[in-house]
Amino acid sequence: MCHSEINDLKSSYQTKYTKSIACESCVKKYGKKDVEILADLFLMYGGYEEKLKNNGESFDAVLDSLVNKLSKTTGDIDQIFTMTLHHFLLHGVDQKKLKEKIETS
Ligand SMILES: [Zn+2]
Numbered sequence: 001m002c003h004s005e006i007n008d009l010k011s012s013y014q015t016k017y018t019k020s021i022a023c024e025s026c027v028k029k030y031g032k033k034d035v036e037i038l039a040d041l042f043l044m045y046g047g048y049e050e051k052l053k054n055n056g057e058s059f060d061a062v063l064d065s066l067v068n069k070l071s072k073t074t075g076d077i078d079q080i081f082t083m084t085l086h087h088f089l090l091h092g093v094d095q096k097k098l099k100e101k102i103e104t105s
Contacts, residue, residue, distance in 0.1 A: 001048060003048045003051075018040055041082065042089075053090075
């Protein structure tokens with residue numbers, strides 16, 4: 001999920017449905033329930049957590065590219081939420097950072 005190397009299979013976690021392997025720190029960070037959802041998300045839309053984090057894009061640029069992506073979709077509200085979550089995860093924007101941005105804007 002975060003694409004860190006898994007050295008210790010015993011402390012990793014295999015998801016029930018997608019049979020993805022999540023490392024110990026991802027399980028610790030998100031909890032098993034959310035890991036299931038996130039593994040599903042990356043399987044469906046590709047990539048992995050923080051894949052595009054080091055592109056050097058500002059938060060506004062990340063937001064702009066999200067708006068651009070969403071403007072091209074005809075998906076329902078569920079799909080829009082899913083794409084938004086996936087987009088932020090790819091860029092390494094987690095809930096904490098998002099909350100900060102909302103509070104300071
Ligand atoms: Zn991980």
